[in-house]
Amino acid sequence: MNTPISESQRLFELAQGLMPGGVNSPVRAFCSVGGTPRFIQSAQGCLLTDVDGNRYIDYVGSWGAMIAGHAASEVVRAVEETLRRGTSFGTPTMLEVELAQEIVARVPSVEKVRMVNSGTEAVMSAIRLARAATGRNKIVKFAGCYHGHFDSLLVQAGSGVATLGLPDSPGVPCETVCHTLTADFNDLDSVQALFKELGTEIAAVLVEPVAGNMGVVPPAAGFLSGLREITVESGALLVFDEVMTGFRVSRGGAQELYGVMPDLTTFGKVIGGGVPVGAYGGSKELMAQIAPEGAVYQAGTLSGNPLAMAAGLATLRLLDEDTYRRLELKSARLKESIDELLRDAEIQAVVQRVGSMLTLFFDTKAVRCFSDAARANHARFADFFQNMLRHGVHLPPSGYEAWFLSLAHDDAVVEATLEAVRKSLHGSSVHSG
Ligand SMILES: *Cc1c(COP(=O)(O)O)cnc(C)c1O
Numbered sequence: 353m354n355t356p357i358s359e360s361q362r363l364f365e366l367a368q369g370l371m372p373g374g375v376n377s378p379v380r381a382f383c384s385v386g387g388t389p390r391f392i393q394s395a396q397g398c399l400l401t402d403v404d405g406n407r408y409i410d411y412v413g414s415w416g417a418m419i420a421g422h423a424a425s426e427v428v429r430a431v432e433e434t435l436r437r438g439t440s441f442g443t444p445t446m447l448e449v450e451l452a453q454e455i456v457a458r459v460p461s462v463e464k465v466r467m468v469n470s471g472t473e474a475v476m477s478a479i480r481l482a483r484a485a486t487g488r489n490k491i492v493k494f495a496g497c498y499h500g501h502f503d504s505l506l507v508q509a510g511s512g513v514a515t516l517g518l519p520d521s522p523g524v525p526c527e528t529v530c531h532t533l534t535a536d537f538n539d540l541d542s543v544q545a546l547f548k549e550l551g552t553e554i555a556a557v558l559v560e561p562v563a564g565n566m567g568v569v570p571p572a573a574g575f576l577s578g579l580r581e582i583t584v585e586s587g588a589l590l591v592f593d594e595v596m597t598g599f600r601v602s603r604g605g606a607q608e609l610y611g612v613m614p615d616l617t618t619f620g621k622v623i624g625g626g627v628p629v630g631a632y633g634g635s636k637e638l639m640a641q642i643a644p645e646g647a648v649y650q651a652g653t654l655s656g657n658p659l660a661m662a663a664g665l666a667t668l669r670l671l672d673e674d675t676y677r678r679l680e681l682k683s684a685r686l687k688e689s690i691d692e693l694l695r696d697a698e699i700q701a702v703v704q705r706v707g708s709m710l711t712l713f714f715d716t717k718a719v720r721c722f723s724d725a726a727r728a729n730h731a732r733f734a735d736f737f738q739n740m741l742r743h744g745v746h747l748p749p750s751g752y753e754a755w756f757l758s759l760a761h762d763d764a765v766v767e768a769t770l771e772a773v774r775k776s777l778h779g780s781s782v783h784s785g
Pocket residue numbers: 415469470471472473475498499500501560564565593594595596620621630
């Protein structure tokens with residue numbers, strides 16, 4: 353059991369006077385689970401230590417970036433060595449070449465890559481390229497998939513009906529999202545319907561090949577290959593947003609796992625090893641359209657930053673077939689053991705997992721799309737989240753998020769997590785009746 357959080361509370365109050373919601377990214381504020389976010393003092397492996405001295409087993413993993421665990425010695429060493437040689441030059445470096453080589457060697461569909469500074473920037477740039485390459489403007493996205501916070505993709509779907517998007521946030525002009533079309537994840541018919549009506553205007557279908565931003569929702573059999581067929585037929589591009597799944601669900605990302613090759617792929621999170629970075633890539637022909645080879649402008653003062661390249665490279669070099677196999681086994685064991693605890697406690701919930709990302713939905717049926725995810729009992733999740741935190745496990749603070757394992761989550765940590773789950777399910781059953 354963890355102790356009081358007076359210092360986190362003090363800092364959160366101070367932060368709320370200085371930053372919107374006291375945070376620099378909304379989910380961190382615990383809005384959907386309530387309570388006080390823990391201010392982290394330090395982290396090592398899979399353990400977070402907060403400013404009050406409490407320790408937590410971490411399943412946030414900086415939203416997936418920390419697949420090697422926190423402060424992994426290889427990553428720390430690489431960043432330290434790079435740091436001493438200077439942090440940014442605005443001219444090319446060998447580290448950029450090495451990370452590009454590593455990405456191209458791993459990801460089947462990527463022959464050339466451009467580094468940027470965040471996942472948002474990667475997707476934004478890939479969309480620009482897709483529009484330029486096809487001479488079309490419309491983009492199909494899926495309800496519940498998140499692709500960063502830039503204007504034209506900040507559209508959530510009206511549930512059910514595939515429809516023209518409405519902006520999801522004030523400050524986004526309708527004119528900006530009028531080219532954004534929304535379909536339902538795992539529903540090829542909803543995509544076909546859009547192509548039937550507007551096919552000649554659609555530049556790209558953009559998808560998280562494993563949805564992770566509505567909680568983990570795997571692609572149904574035939575969904576990704578169906579998208580591949582529809583896009584080829586109509587001359588649109590298929591863009592996989594692998595900011596979360598890239599180098600997470602397998603060595604070559606979701607496209608390797610499911611054997612479906614997109615035209616363009618975006619990356620982030622893992623390739624920065626915890627330092628801000630993003631990247632996008634595709635065939636030589638498509639990437640030749642990016643400036644300075646081509647006319648599609650895209651630039652960045654700090655793009656290819658040495659610290660980010662070093663952290664990303666050191667992280668990728670820890671990830672080989674063997675480490676992915678071990679991650680898979682641990683993650684499978686965690687999921688199956690939680691399933692067992694749920695059965696024993698007669699609690700209606702499902703755990704959905706792909707590789708080392710998983711989500712527990714308090715719902716009776718498998719979650720296949722956003723409206724399913726929205727139907728799950730999120731109040732129940734909030735309750736469970738608070739219990740887990742009290743028992744020393746820090747889950748992502750929302751029922752719509754993926755939990756991430758890292759190389760540092762060993763068998764003992766999985767056992768300790770299961771013990772916390774067992775206690776937390778008991779704790780919450782008192783409230784939910
Ligand atoms: C996190 C995420 C993004 C945005 O990346 P940032 O680095 O936060 O800008 C985009 N797409 C997906 C699938 C993500 O998970």
